[in-house]
Amino acid sequence: MWIIAPLICGLIFGAGLLISGMVQPTKVLGFLDIFGAWDPSLAVVMAAALAVSIPGFRLADRGARPWFAGQYFRPGKSGIDLPLVAGAGLFGIGWGLVGLCPGPALESLATLSPGVIVFVAAMAAGMIANDARQQSRPTAQRDRPLASATDG
Structure with missing residues (x-):
């Protein structure tokens, strides 16, 4: 059962990306183009994701x-x-330049687009x-505690 639950979650996630159009870089780049032809549909997808998560x-x-x-x-x-x-900065730069993030990029590999293949290889x-x-x-350096606002 431990392998079936992640598989089902991945299939639902992939279907959601496909249905919402988030595998289309132009859709993502349209959302990022706030001073041009802005496409707010990605905000709706994000709001729906928050409503579920x-x-x-x-x-x-609450569960044990x-x-x-x-x-x-x-x-x-x-x-x-x-x-x-x-x-986060590198993710944002890559997302803004290409219009893909890891999930949609992996799903877009099915298109065999050279640009997507290069993006996934670089990722x-x-x-x-x-x-x-x-x-x-x-x-010791990997496991050191993080500084917080109260540390001064």
Whole structure:
């Protein structure tokens, strides 16, 4: 059962991306073009995602354990640090230049478009480089607590 639940979730996510048109880079770039021919449909997709995910997270917080796993796997960090800001910046730059993010890019591989293939290859190379960088850092540096606003 542990493999079926993620498969079903992935299929639903992929279908949602396809139905909403988010696999079309022009749709995403139209949303980012706020001073031109702005297309607000991506905001509707984001609002719908929040409408589903917020109650889901609240429901998960009340449960003792997940239905299809032995434990929850939640991020250990909750603060803002340099890797988070840098990663968000790189994600935004790539999203703004190409109009694809990882989910739609993987789904768009089915088109065999050379641009999508190059994007996914670059994305994979970046992920591999980041994993190598993370592995090369000393454990104490990787696991140090984050600074918070109360730290001064």
